[in-house]
Amino acid sequence: MAFVELIGLTKQFGSLTVVKEVDLAIEKGHLVCLLGPSGCGKTTTLRLVAGFIEPSGGEIRVGGKRLSSVEASAPPEARNMSMIFQSYALWPHMTVFENVAYGLRLRKLARPEIRARVEEILAATRLLALAERYPAELSGGQQQRVSLARALVIKPETLLLDEPLSNLDANLREEMRFEIRRLHDEYRYTTVYVTHDQAEAMTTADTIVVMNQGVIEQAGSPEDIYQRPRSEFVARFIGGTNIFRGRHAGNDAVTCAGGLVLRCGSGDFADGVETAVSIRHHDILLSAGRPTGAETNCIAGTVTRQIYLGSHRDYLVSIPGGETVRTVAPVNFAIPAGQQVWLHFPPEYCRALAH
Template sequence: MSFLQLDGLVKNYGSFTVVKNLDLSVEKGKLVCLLGPSGCGKTTTLRLIAGFAKADGGEIRVNGKTVSSAKATVPPESRNMSMIFQSYALWPHMTVFQNVAYGLKLRHLTAKEITSRTRAILESTQLSALENRYPGELSGGQQQRVSLARALVIEPGILLLDEPLSNLDANLREEMRFEIRRLHDEFRYTTVYVTHDQVEAMTTADLIVVMNGGRIEQAGSPEDIYERPQTEFVARFIGGTNVLKGGKGPDKTVQCEGGLVLHCASGSFPESGQTAVSIRHHDIQLFEKKPEDGSINWAPGIVDRQVYLGSHRDYHVTLRGGQTIRAVVPSTVAIPVGKEVWLYFAPESCRALAQ
């Protein structure tokens, strides 16, 4: 049995349905990322799990017990969950130690146990040296650690995080992604993490749930979501990709618009009708001349843009059929704008997508 179960979950705001018959199972001790663009329903789903919003249909069950349904909702304070918000929500007049210990005081633990558990979590989150400082004296990354420590110290059944790194600069975000994963591996709390950042999701999650329009588009491991997208939306949202549309051809080929025929080694081929091919930016090879033995998955084009980015170059190429292709190649491949190039789409890098 799953520890956290969402069964046909529905949330309406007036005539607009934000969460549409959502089903999700989360095993105990797993970290699940709800990933998607703004307005896809991920934060509303998190608020439903927390009890801050009332479900209009379906159920939420924790360890087999119903905590939310259209008929009744268990209040947030009775769910044994901790939630970390974007703003951290630290008490400015309390020290780091006092902020972290506050939840334990509300639970009427003894002074000795409060001190012991608070010191232990401060050690785990590398905050021991800062315990007497106030939030205003801390960096953004340090404040985020305090927020994490405060959430973890009460030993919640479920930990909820709502885009917790959105207020940090790029370097701190990268550091805290790995820190959140380290702390999860140490404490193994069941965690639901909302983000729109695919790198955050890839770094932290056991399971990524890609949401679109209030529904789950695809759920799977980071590798599965990246390597085996099932829809055009997932392919475009997770990692850089080119999507060429066309129709199903013979022998696992897609006859793309503009005349290009691509052999695809993986994916979903419909019986008939429209389909598409996904090719990751970094899986495309560029050559100044077409090799003599190049018979399949080759296409000529003209370089429209070329940007040097140190470890690689980012190309924009227009094919003869009019399609535009973005390719990320080694920095040693230096072809000027306006030059004709030949692109190779390896069959094992071409994935057919059902429409």
């Protein structure tokens, strides 16, 4: 049985529906990322779970108990949840120890227990040596770990994170992704994590929930979302991809503009209906000559841009029919702009999408 359940969850602000009949079941101890662009409804969904706003329809259940519905909603303080915001929201006049201990003192725990629990969580978050420092004396990554420690020390049933790494620079963000996952594996709190950063979601999540315009486009493991997108939106949002449009020509083939025929190793087909085909940038094979024995899934084009990026070269190739294909190649494959190349799209990497 799911621990956190969203059942037909809806939120309207006036005539604008921001969350539309969302159904989601989260198992106890799992980390679920709500992923999507700005305005897709992910933060509103998190705030509904936290109890900061009330639903316009549907309900939220945690541990089998209804916490939110149109009729009544439990206040945030009665939900046994901790939330970490984009801003660290640390008390500037309190030390690291005092910030982390604050929630336990509100709960009137005995001093020896407070000290023991705070020292335990400071050790887990690698902050014990900084216990007597003030927030202004910490780096951004250290402040974020204090925020995590403060949320975890009260032992919540559910941990909620709203874009927690958005204020960090790129290197710190990467470090903290792994830190969040490490702490989750150690404490196994049921966690709902909101982000627009696909790398954060891929690194931290057990399940990624891709949202678009208030609805769930697809939910699954990081590998499932990346390798088996069900819609053009998901394919484009998760990882770099090329989208070709054509018509199903029987069996596993799609006929696209410019005479390109793509056989697809997976996906959804409908006879005679327009179909979109996705193939990732790195799955396309680039060569100077026509691939031997390839009758389908290949086409000649002209290099319009080539950029050296250290680990690889990034190409844009113009093909008949007006399409532009983006692909990557090893650094030792250097074809200048204006030259002809051949593109091979291996069938096993071509996926037909619901359109």
